[in-house]
Amino acid sequence: MQIDFRPLDPDRDASRLHAWLTDPRARFWEMTDHSPQQVSDYLREIDADPAQAGWLGTIADGGGEEVVYVETYDPTILIPAKELTPRAGDLGMHLLTGPPAGEPQRGFTRQVMGEVMRFCFEQRGAERVVVEPDHRNTAILAKNAAAGFRLLREIDLTADGHTKRAALSICTREDFAASPLGGGAPDPHAHLRPDVADAVHRHLLAKAVAEFSHERILEPAELGDDWWELTVPRSEDATSDEAAHVRYRFRARVLPLEHWLIEEDSLVRLETGGESSPGVAPMHAPIDVLEFVVAFQDVLGIPDDLVSTYLEELASTFAAACAKLHDAREGHRPSSEDLLGAGLQQIEAAMTEGHPGFLAGSGRIGYSLTDYRDFAPEQGRRTRLQWVAVRRELSHLSLGEGYGAADHLAGALSPEEREGFDSRIADRGLDPADYHLMPMHPWQVDHRLSLTFAADVARQDLVPLGAGGDEFQPQQSLRTFFDLTRPGAPYVKVALAIQNMGFLRGLSPHYMRDTPAINDWVHGLVQGDPEFADLGFSVLRERSALGYTGDVYHRTRTTNPHRKMLAALWRENPLPLLGEGERAMTMAALLHRDHEGVAFVSRMIRASGIAPSTWVEDYLGAYLQPLVHALLAHDVVFMPHGENLILRVKDQRVVGAFMKDIGEETAVLGPRSLSENIERMRARVPGDEKALSIFTDVFDGVLRHLSGILDADGLLDAQSFWRLVARSLDAYESRHPGQARGLAGDVDLRSGAFAHSCLNRLQLRNTLQMVDIGNQAESLLYAGTMPNPVAR
Known part of the structure; x- marks a missing residue:
């Protein structure tokens, strides 16, 4: 259903709207006892007020009969600023559907509500729609919820001598788009569709067979003409008559270093029945890399207590691969030809494999789907790091040779960032000189800073400062970021409590203490040997590092992953070091x-x-x-x-x-x-x-x-x-x-x-x-x- 809206005409519309407003269904408008003149006067007031407007809606190609009355208004004329902080693009809205003509249509009000919201956003330019219905009006509250409105709180509103308990609610464009009436936001799971999944399963299975055979875990049987076969081991408790016979067949060449070049399109999974079904032709069955790992668990040597964790890392790798392939097929990723002229960060974000040898190479356990979209290197998104002030006496800033504190701060922060953070520290009655400034991954702040280190924040040994100004792009290593705002600024590497490819991706303050000194030694060795220069080889020094050790986890008897959650280092940027x-x-x-x-x-x-x-x-x-x-x-x-x-x-x-x-x-x-x-x-x-x-x-x-x-x-x-x-x-x-x-x-x-x-x-x-x-x-x-x- 499509509804066309026209401006209110008090002379033309007073009679119709009097009938609507005095109908018992409109009791929450509190005008059921109004005379025609009172309704006409009310409509003239609306029409004359520049902060308000009335609209009549007609079903397109529906005979010209109006079905809905809408009022839009500036919310500040009704809602006090203490109850709702005004924003540019705010639009208040009142809605009244006309009494049904004939038999009620199921879903009619729902469709009208959806059309009214589209009118507010698309034709009235709203960024946020504000409503304040009577808290007893459960019918409209349900429609509001279906349209994506979020209830802020109940408040008392007084207008024209009447006071009502109102359910103050707001709905943004994004809220409506994601709502049932808005048709739903773009499907975040669109990449997990059968055709994409089939291609990714096939690719990962080829990689599994190739790399596990390279490591001599699997031993494919040669059939001739470059055809090979793997037979799934039968479980010990299954009789030969019951067990299905499962084989994987494929074409491959084996190169030096036992490197398997498998033709992905040739991979098939064959199933036949037990021994009671001799002569039955094998059936082609769907390929699933996760099922493959489960079937070969004993051969692969995965412990029972860790198999689900490995499968989760593999499932996450599969999901990421699906997202990358889907985006590429939609035209959102560059081709190899496109990369010939691309810069460092465009190429960085274009990488898809994760690791050439590891099967479960993109586990990232701990990331949500939203986190993946925001922080995965292959998404190439811009983000701002969060910053925290760490008490100097409980932390250690290590600097490379000839690299002073002023050099470090000039590289790590813009002058505006530094001044702003110092002001925030001082506003809390603290001395900025007592603190170092440490960047943190946004995920780490959300999941660790105010929870795992709540006591440190409460003591003001850690002082959250919010987001910095520079925009960064995540690198392939997940926890390293490239500064997109200030040319030549150093890379930043931060701690990240994400499980990925066999490790929790933390960063040790203990290791950070000696990192610049190690870099100086290696840099000196490379710079002092002309052979490296002749070969065009140099190192990117990690010139400064910062680690916090004031937490209780550093006082336990044994080491633990929680000791690696608050540290950072800064590494040289290669771009200023390039030749002509x-x-x-x-x-x-x-x-x-x-x-x-x-x-x-x-x-x-x-x-x-x-x-x-x-x-x-x-x-x-x-x-x-x-x-x-x-x-x-x-x-x-x-x-x-x-x-x-x-x-x-x-x-x-x-x-x-x-x-x-x-x-x-x-x-x-x-x-x-x-x-x-x-x-x-x-x-x-x-x-x-x-x-x-x-x-x-x-x-x-x-x-x-x-x-x-x-x-x-x-x-x-x-x-x-x-x-x-x-x-x-x-x-x-x-x-x-x-x-x-x-x-x-x-x-x-x-x-x-x-x-x-x-x-x-x-x-x-x-x-x-x-x-x-x-x-x-x-x-x-x-x-x-x-x-x-x-x-x-």
């Missing part, structure tokens, strides 16, 4: 395929205009060789996965790289001298384990996947790719023949095989904490040895 004509991008982009399956790296290589082999040689010189040099010449290792490197790119060729996340993920493996405050960097391991920093983190964690993409896309077959890797190691050895085996002569990157360290096995074993951060080497799990693709 260079742009920056996350290295994770090299493993990215868009929703059409187009690989970004393949587009880059073609756009560069050079041979794929030359492009790869450039990349290995900027990525692999600096890491090899750090290990062999300095006994230093980084955590060089895709998200931890920012590549410098010029003319679609990689010309250098910035390493980040230095403080938490850099280690010294040898006996070299370290000062006491950075001694925690040391991790004494034998030579074969030293080499794993290249074999596991670089060869297996990054290059294996890159070689698979280039092979699948027909740019460079895997055997040729690994010959280029071997050539890159030879090039390094030719420049540094005395360092080819490391400082102690115990590292051999060209050995015949290496220990096969497995990542998914760690998460499957304990999805709550994959490894002991303080003793990572002894937490690792191995699956025999892996043939080295660059063996001599």
Whole structure:
């Protein structure tokens, strides 16, 4: 039903409205005893008042008969400011439907109410509709609720000598859009539709089979012509006659490092009955990656007490993948072609895979759907960090060498933010000089600050200050943010009590204390060695860090996750460090395929205009060789996965790289001298384990996947790719023949095989904490040895 509205005409409409207003159904208008003249006078007052207006509504194509009378008004003429703070776009509304002509129509008043609300928002320009019906008028209260009105409170209103107890209520555009009468807001679950889900299940299942087979947990049986099959184990309590026979069949090629290239479209799930149904053709059954994990739980080694947690992380990964695919199909995500000219943050938000090796790579347990939309890196939303003042004597601000407090504050806050926060502290009768200023993730403030740390807030050891002025974009690491407001401002990394990919994503004040010193040491090492400069390699220093330790959780006998909920660090921004004509991008982009399956790296290589082999040689010189040099010449290792490197790119060729996340993920493996405050960097391991920093983190964690993409896309077959890797190691050895085996002569990157360290096995074993951060080497799990693709 559509209703057309025209302005009130007192002379024309008085007779009709007198009949309506004196009908018993209109008793809450309190005019049932009015004469025609009194109604006419009332309507003339409405028409003459610029703060009010009357409207008659007619059903379009309904014979021209009016069915509803509406009054709109400025709420301030009736409602005191103490009861409702006025806002621009406020519009008061009174509604009266005409008595039914003939048999009452079911749902008629509901449809009229919806049309009146659309009139208020779309034609009268309201941002918020205000109503104040009599609290006894249960019929209209029900209609208001269905239209999205929210009851603020009951108040006493007096007009024309009459006082009523009114149910003061408001309805915004968003409230109405989400209401039953408004037709509902855009479906927040639109991404969870069958066609999207089928594609994501298939993609994740292919990844599960590929990575679990790579880690030698699963053992597909070869059928010939690149066809393989996995058989679901039968439960021990099921008889052979009862149990369905379930198999997964697919086409795949196995490349060096046992990298499985599975054709996703070939995946089928086959079911046949028990042994009592011989000769029956297998039926194709729906693919569900969660059901796959449950069926293979014992093979995967997931403990019973943790299987539901792992499934929840996988379900969250599935949901995120559905959201990304749905948005891409709706035209809201860039293609790989679009990314060729994109900036650092556009590429950052375009990443979809999470982690190339982990199956449950986007768990984010603790985020709601709204949190996902607001804070997930792939959403690319702007947000403002929340700030809290932390008492100086209960916290510690660490600063890098030559980086004073004034430098830190100038980087962390704009002058306006700092002055505003100092004023808020002073307004509470406190001295700003007694506090440090710490940023917090908005989620962390909502869920932790005033609950987990309520006693600290009550003592004013923590003083919530509200949102800052700068807008930030979340990065792939979830808890790191890039400042979009002030060019060149540092990254900010904050604590976040979200369970994701085997860890609670906290940030330790204890680790923060020494973080700038560790960064200074590593920066000095890199800057002091011209080999790194020649290779275009440098680090992004974490120049300042702040941690609060005044809470009760720091006084318990044993450590706990609550000690890692109030800390922050600031890291250098790479953009001011770029050379002429260079742009920056996350290295994770090299493993990215868009929703059409187009690989970004393949587009880059073609756009560069050079041979794929030359492009790869450039990349290995900027990525692999600096890491090899750090290990062999300095006994230093980084955590060089895709998200931890920012590549410098010029003319679609990689010309250098910035390493980040230095403080938490850099280690010294040898006996070299370290000062006491950075001694925690040391991790004494034998030579074969030293080499794993290249074999596991670089060869297996990054290059294996890159070689698979280039092979699948027909740019460079895997055997040729690994010959280029071997050539890159030879090039390094030719420049540094005395360092080819490391400082102690115990590292051999060209050995015949290496220990096969497995990542998914760690998460499957304990999805709550994959490894002991303080003793990572002894937490690792191995699956025999892996043939080295660059063996001599």
